[in-house]
Amino acid sequence: MSDTYIKCKYIISGSKCDKLIRDGAILIENDRIVAVGKEGDIKKLLSGHDKVDRSNHIAIPSLINGHTHLPETLLRGICDNQKLMIWLNEYIWPFEMKMSADDAYYGAQLGCLELIESGISGFIDQYFYAESIEKAAKEARIRALLCPSVFDNTPESGSLENTWIHVSKLLESKGKQNDGLVRYGIGPHAPYTVPKEYLLKVSDLASKYSLPIHIHLNETKKEVDEAIENFGMSPIEYMNHLGLTKERILAAHCVHTSPKEWQIMMDANITVLHNPQSNLKMTSGIAPVYQYLERGIKVVVGTDGNASNNDLGMLEELATTAMLQKYLANDPSVLDNAIVLTLGSIQGMKAMGVDSEGISINSPADLTLLSLQRSHSWPQNNPRSNVIYSSSSSDVTDLVVDGEFVYQDREHLTLDKWHIIEKCSDISQRILSDIGK
Numbered sequence: 001m002s003d004t005y006i007k008c009k010y011i012i013s014g015s016k017c018d019k020l021i022r023d024g025a026i027l028i029e030n031d032r033i034v035a036v037g038k039e040g041d042i043k044k045l046l047s048g049h050d051k052v053d054r055s056n057h058i059a060i061p062s063l064i065n066g067h068t069h070l071p072e073t074l075l076r077g078i079c080d081n082q083k084l085m086i087w088l089n090e091y092i093w094p095f096e097m098k099m100s101a102d103d104a105y106y107g108a109q110l111g112c113l114e115l116i117e118s119g120i121s122g123f124i125d126q127y128f129y130a131e132s133i134e135k136a137a138k139e140a141r142i143r144a145l146l147c148p149s150v151f152d153n154t155p156e157s158g159s160l161e162n163t164w165i166h167v168s169k170l171l172e173s174k175g176k177q178n179d180g181l182v183r184y185g186i187g188p189h190a191p192y193t194v195p196k197e198y199l200l201k202v203s204d205l206a207s208k209y210s211l212p213i214h215i216h217l218n219e220t221k222k223e224v225d226e227a228i229e230n231f232g233m234s235p236i237e238y239m240n241h242l243g244l245t246k247e248r249i250l251a252a253h254c255v256h257t258s259p260k261e262w263q264i265m266m267d268a269n270i271t272v273l274h275n276p277q278s279n280l281k282m283t284s285g286i287a288p289v290y291q292y293l294e295r296g297i298k299v300v301v302g303t304d305g306n307a308s309n310n311d312l313g314m315l316e317e318l319a320t321t322a323m324l325q326k327y328l329a330n331d332p333s334v335l336d337n338a339i340v341l342t343l344g345s346i347q348g349m350k351a352m353g354v355d356s357e358g359i360s361i362n363s364p365a366d367l368t369l370l371s372l373q374r375s376h377s378w379p380q381n382n383p384r385s386n387v388i389y390s391s392s393s394s395d396v397t398d399l400v401v402d403g404e405f406v407y408q409d410r411e412h413l414t415l416d417k418w419h420i421i422e423k424c425s426d427i428s429q430r431i432l433s434d435i436g437k
C-alpha cells in the first residue's frame, strides 16, 4: 500500500462536515488520513508520497449507501408503474426465484461498479446469496455490511426453515470476523414476513455474535395497520415487545411512525435507514426524518435496491432527502447542508461499525473526489451547497477506500467493467424470458 498526497481545490473536513478548506491537501499513510489542511502546510510533511493533483476538484468524505439489495441491479427497469403487490408478485419475486448464486455474483459486481462510479465506498445490504455479494465486494475492494436475508421461499434455500439453517451456519463462521472491509449482520426481512419464532431466533443469534439486525420496519401504512390488527401493536412496538430492540437495530424506512415509537427508537438507539426516492416511487410516503434528528435518533440515507429506485447514486438521494424534509416540516431551515452530507457519509460508516470522523486526522482514508469542471459547479459561492444541490454522481472522478484508489480519473482499478455489463445484460434477458416477460 503506497502513501499518497492529494491536492484539492476544496476539502469538506471535520466530523460534522462543517469545515471547508480552500487550496487544501490530504496526506494518506497506509489506511489512515494522517494530515489534512492548507496545501502549504501539508506539503512540508511530504516524504516519498505518491502525488495526485486534483486542483480542480472537491474532496468529500466517501459516500455510503445505507440500504440496498445489491444483486437487484439485474432487475433494473423491469417494472416501474405498478402497485406494490403486483410489482412484488408478478415481477420481483418470480425474477428472483430464477436467480442462481452466480447470477447474484454478477449482479452484485454491477452494483459495485455503479457504487464506485457514484463515489460510494460502502453499502449496507440485505439479500440472499450473501457469499456471492461478499465475493463481488472483496474483488471491488469496497466496504460492505452484509445481512443475509431471513425470508421464506428464496431461490437459495427454499423454505424458511432451510433459510434459517443456511443463515445460522453462515454466521457461525462469518459473524465473528467483524473488522475488515466486509462485515456481517443479520437481515430478517420484516415483521410481516418473518414469524415470531424466527424473529426470536434472530435476536438470539444477533446477541451471540454482536450482530446488527437489518430489517424493514413501518414502510407502508398498510403494514402498520395490519400489525395493529395481527399483533395488537405497530411493528416497532412489536420488535420492542419481542426484545429485539436490545440488539443494534438498523431499520429501513420507518415512514409511518408514531411519537410512542419515536420514544422506543430513542431508548433503543435504533438507526433509521432512510430511502426517500424508493418511498416516493412506491408511494409509501415520506419518513419524518427531521423529527428523528431533532430527537437525536440516528439517520443514514440509502437508495434501496435497483428494482425500486432504480439507481444507487447517493448525491441525488441526499438532495431528495433535504428537499422532502423541508416540505414535510414546512420549514426550509431544517436539515442544513453539512448535516445532510453526514447522513450520506460519516453516519453510514458508523452504522457499518466503522469509526470515522470524515476527512480528519486518524480517520480511515475513505474519500470521494468530485470534478468541478462542469458548469453546474460554478460559481463556487458555497461549495458545500453545490455538492448537495447542484452536483450529480457523474461528477465523481476518484474514490479512495481504506487508503487505496479503486477508481482513479474515472478508470476502474479493481473491476472489468464491460465484461460485467455484458454478463449482466445476458443474465437479465435470460431470466426475463424464463418468466415470460
Ligand SMILES: [Zn+2]
Pocket: 067, 068, 069, 216, 252, 304, 305
Ligand atoms: Zn429494502
